[in-house]
Amino acid sequence: MYQTSSKSQGFTIIELLITLAVAAILLSLAAPSFRDIIKNNRLVTQVNLIAAGLNFARSEAIKRSISVTLCKSDDQVTCSGNWQDGWLLFEDIDGDGTVDAGDTIIRVGAGQSSGVTLVFPGKNRVTYNANGFAVGFNSTFKVCDDRGFTYGKGLVVSNTGRVRTAQSADIVSCS
Numbered sequence: 001m002y003q004t005s006s007k008s009q010g011f012t013i014i015e016l017l018i019t020l021a022v023a024a025i026l027l028s029l030a031a032p033s034f035r036d037i038i039k040n041n042r043l044v045t046q047v048n049l050i051a052a053g054l055n056f057a058r059s060e061a062i063k064r065s066i067s068v069t070l071c072k073s074d075d076q077v078t079c080s081g082n083w084q085d086g087w088l089l090f091e092d093i094d095g096d097g098t099v100d101a102g103d104t105i106i107r108v109g110a111g112q113s114s115g116v117t118l119v120f121p122g123k124n125r126v127t128y129n130a131n132g133f134a135v136g137f138n139s140t141f142k143v144c145d146d147r148g149f150t151y152g153k154g155l156v157v158s159n160t161g162r163v164r165t166a167q168s169a170d171i172v173s174c175s
Helices: 013-064
Strands: 068-072 087-091 105-109 115-119 125-128 139-144 153-157 163-165
Touching: 013 068, 013 087, 013 105, 013 125, 013 153, 013 163, 125 153
Parallel strands: none
Antiparallel strands: 068 087, 068 125, 087 105, 115 139, 139 153, 153 163
């Protein structure tokens, strides 16, 4: 005589439902912070793209020994529109900030992600001279989303042409 013992090797339906309920609660708590991480990454990406464009413009101005302009462009041919629509980088032979017949377009930047705004208050362009200076164009690029300026990122362009990341005190609005 022998006895057979049968041990269950699985979960009961109640254990499974409790586990799923706990997982759902934890996911609902994590979702809002994950959304903020995605939005912050979008802002940082846009700041990095404009910083790369500005640094490239400065290096091209020095390399080519000629004025190079980065301007807002919605059609990627002329300096027009809004900064968030895109930008244009070109040799600016006469330094007037507009694409003329003899000017060569060097690079075009795409528009911003949806829901992201890019402003450069009071400035339609940044022109670097042959020495890499951006005299008269010192201001702050501001990148914001629907959360407002408290979450905004930015870049400060100095008269010397240097680009640095803005501090929170540099971004007091998104306009």
